[in-house]
């Protein structure tokens with residue numbers, strides 16, 4: 020049996036302000052730094068060690084990983100960064116407040132934008148200076164891979180090849196792997212690993228800063244999964260993520 024750990028980054032400054040973030044490169048809040056430190060503590064308590072780590076090209080996930088590796092005295096392990104683990108691109112919604120959007124367009128519409136499987140948010144104008152095609156970190160990507168907005172399905176289509184082609188072979192070879200990523204890139208991978216239906220995936224919310232352990236068999240199929248940490252706190256954090264799309268939050 021192999022184990023792999025997924026970790027959603029700690030709270031970012033825009034999580035705190037309840038703004039759609041996507042590919043905007045926003046750093047951790049002071050609370051997010053504490054959450055990353057707490058994740059390291061939980062992993063250490065359970066005697067986890069890692070041989071290799073994967074993360075996105077966004078600093079909230081990278082810094083979370085740095086903090087965890089620092090606290091675990093594992094800063095020396097190889098780290099691979101890939102755009103494929105980035106948060107889902109939230110298009111023209113990036114920067115906008117989720118509650119204000121719910122007031123303007125209704126909670127149902129915001130839920131569709133946030134949690135439906137194949138509905139894309141409105142696209143970011145291709146001339147918008149915030150468009151990723153102007154960002155040097157995506158320079159090496161073929162233009163057709165650079166999104167203006169992504170549904171969860173689009174996110175799954177870029178994360179799953181990275182999982183099956185890169186990460187899973189390392190896990191199955193016996194390496195202990197940590198993946199520091201984002202709410203929706205983790206949702207996409209969990210949907211794939213667990214074959215969650217398009218309908219059921221709407222109800223899955225990933226809290227910030229709690230290590231999520233997957234036990235896999237020799238074919239990469241799920242045996243069990245569980246969070247490290249206090250179950251009540253985790254449930255509360257999941258509910259908090261879900262309620263970010265409410266008009267009143």
Ligand SMILES: O=C(O)[C@@H](CO)OP(=O)(O)O
Pocket residue numbers: 034038039040041042106107109133202203260263
């Ligand atoms: O704004 C975002 O990029 C994501 C994660 O913070 O939000 P949501 O939970 O609404 O998908």
